[in-house]
Amino acid sequence: MCLAIPAEVIDLLPDEMARVSLDGILKTISVGLLDEVAVGDYVIVHVGHALARIDEVEAQRTLALLAEMGVAAEEGR
Template identity: 40%
Template sequence: MCLGIPGQVVEITDPERQLAMVDVSGVRREVNVACVIEPDAPVDSCVGYWVLVHVGFAMSRIDEEEAAKTLAILRELGEVEEELDAMKESEQSLRQTHSGAERHAG
């Protein structure tokens, strides 16, 4: 099932590419925040936002209460664990690819 999972923007990692670190139930993932930044606002203005994350993009803003409700429902359905496992696997794969590229470059 494809779904948006709530997370909180905790830091900007690449302002030019509009990338930020989002915390989703303790798992941190870099996502694109272009869809949730207010027009004419700096990228770092979205730090602290609660967002729905889907396939590497923060798709929309939600409030903290809505985030908590959504996470609770998804946990009941068992969806959060599946999404978090997928995020962890993806992050590990990216780290391995990145460290392998560094070894070949050095």
């Protein structure tokens, strides 16, 4: 199973790279597959690459569902 998750772009770096926050964890990813990316954008990240931009509301909804799934897994549901 593959999983792509939303992350907020917090810094643009040289060579089509960016620093993103994944629920507070900072990662450096490639944004080379996207035309335009700005600080504050949310992107869908899979194996170190931004695949698409996503609006903040959808990103927060997805992150909330992922957190809920984590709690359910911990509780053995």
